[in-house]
Amino acid sequence: MADAARRRAVRVLTAVLRARGGGESLRAVLARERPGLSPADQGLMADLAFGVCRHYRLLEDWLHAHMKKPLKAGARPVEVALLAGLYEVWFTDRAHHAVLNAWPDVCRALKAPWATGLCNALLRKASGQDPRTYSAELAPEIRHSVPDWLWQALRHDWPEQAEELLARSNDAPPLAVRVNRRRSSRDAVAARLQAAHWDARAGELSPDCLYIEPARPVDQLPGFAEGLFSVQDEAAQLPVTLMDAPVDGRILDACAAPGGKTAQLAEHFPEARITALEADGDRLPRVQDNLDRLALAAELLHGDATRPDAWWDGEAFDAVLVDAPCSASGILRRQPDSKWHRLAGDLDELVRLQGEILVALWPLVKHGGMLVYATCSLLKSENEEQVQRFLAGHADARDDTPERAEALPSRAGCQLPPAKGAQDGFFFARLCKSGKGFGP
Ligand SMILES: C[S@@+](CC[C@H](N)C(=O)[O-])C[C@H]1O[C@@H](n2cnc3c(N)ncnc32)[C@H](O)[C@@H]1O
CATH class of the missing domain: 3.40.50.150 (Vaccinia Virus protein VP39)
Known part of the structure; x- marks a missing residue:
């Protein structure tokens, strides 16, 4: 049930995104919330949680600009649900009508029936907008969703490259692995993955690196349990x-x-x-x-x-x-x-x-x-x-x-x-x- 994945994503994000840096680690909370969900729902929950963390400031900016008054502190899970719904409308290719139907149901499940109309109206409005057009007018730290101190440090260090560095920092990362050269070779592991219908491409910087698509939990890949490779960025x-x-x-x-x-x-x-x-x-x-x-x-x-x-x-x-x-x-x-x-x-x-x-x-x-x-x-x-x-x-x-x-x-x-x-x-x-x- 995709709704269960969305409800759990709200729980994850409520635990991770707390004021003044006090939240829990995203990976740790995701691991805690995974049991009982199908692999597809685990994927949806993780995508929503990573996506909102990546674009948090931008999503929050839009939401606050489009709400007549802020929600009460006790309604934080509803606010998180609205942010996650907005992320799903703007940054995923899931059908808008399905997304627009799903989030009011999540609000109901959060025992906030008062929020269903608000949720529907906001997501409907967002679905008619392009995030690139909206964010083009915003300050870079909001457009790329980073705290002020980090933007200032990056702009100071890399005045010409800072925006590009932040744009790349919001991409979904590839799945990169390091082949265990004591047990196999990059070509042999690539051939084995390709035989099982995965796409495996050699990295250009490290002699042991393979990029694997589609990115999936690594324990589903042939050879991982045998120790033929490890997840590691190139x-x-x-x-x-x-x-x-x-x-x-x-x-x-x-x-x-x-x-x-x-x-x-x-x-x-x-x-x-x-x-x-x-x-x-x-x-x-x-x-x-x-x-x-x-x-x-x-x-x-x-x-x-x-x-x-x-x-x-x-x-x-x-x-x-x-x-x-x-x-x-x-x-x-x-x-x-x-x-x-x-x-x-x-x-x-x-x-x-x-x-x-x-x-x-x-x-x-x-x-x-x-x-x-x-x-x-x-x-x-x-x-x-x-x-x-x-x-x-x-x-x-x-x-x-x-x-x-x-x-x-x-x-x-x-x-x-x-x-x-x-x-x-x-x-x-x-x-x-x-x-x-x-x-x-
Ligand atoms: C970037 S991580 C290391 C990642 C690791 N080398 C790897 O490839 O998997 C940095 C690690 O340094 C540890 N650390 C922090 N301060 C340390 C210290 N004073 N002495 C030794 N380890 C420290 C942290 O707990 C953390 O596990």
Whole structure:
């Protein structure tokens, strides 16, 4: 019953979109609401929830402009239902008459019969309008639905590209996977998927990346349960491809959970000793689950990367990966709720933590070794400025990041923008430490 999916989408969004960043994680609430729904209804619920989070500010702007008076605070689920109905009319190709019939029923199910007429009238009005025409007159932060602080930061950093970056951040993302090169090859996995009538296209940046269509829950794909591939964005696959270490070397993955890159490291360096460190003990089991599914191994440590004195055994690492906690501004299309959960002040705190992690871990890198720093952010304070600051304070460090044609201009490291049907926004920098074996 599609109505059940719509009702649950309202519950999801009411829990996720709370004032002052207080809402729950979209993915976590969706997982909680999935049981009992058919796969098609799970898809509808997820589409409504992701869609409203992506276009929240625009939808809210239209709604408030077209209502005579605001709804009472106790009617928040009704307001959310109106936003979801508006999203469905404007941004999906579902038949308008079906959508217009469905949402008044949802209002009735919410025990708000008083809202059915209002809902009907508003959605009818919206169905006669084009969201592009409506949004063309609005401020960019409303048109692209981002909080003011994020718009200001992006416009400051990327005056020419900011609007395009935000437009791409509201696209539905493609399903990208990383083939487990220890168990198979990209061609073999693509052939297997194609034989089962999925479309599998090779990525252009990462040698292990496949894009799969149509995007479906990954456990429905042949080969996933056997550990032949993992879900991972193409840009997120690149930091590990920049790393090098002796065959039996020692590698630290310093911010490991949920373990996507720990597993990738184990695939790329089968005989290396890999340590996966994570500060959040509740997230560590997910690293183990990922490794188990792929039949890979690493040493798991619960600890704080800024405090190596508490967990480091004193043996230096050939290579260190810092996949740092960040604003997630490069992956808004995958985590649109993060726009509404992060507050302006969070960015300064993240920048400070990233800097502390870099400074604390550099002494653990062997002379001649490397540290790869990565974020899924588009903001310079977390990326090129962070690396420039680090380089200015460390004479034994050199930026050795390969250039890429797809990158945005950057004075340190490599900044990739989100691209339609391709990679997320991502930053990485390979920092080499001078010493024996160090290049020219
Ligand atoms: C971007 S996520 C890492 C994603 C992971 N590398 C992957 O590919 O699946 C950042 C992680 O760093 C962890 N973290 C945050 N502060 C940390 C710290 N001081 N020390 C170690 N881990 C930290 C967070 O809990 C989070 O799990």
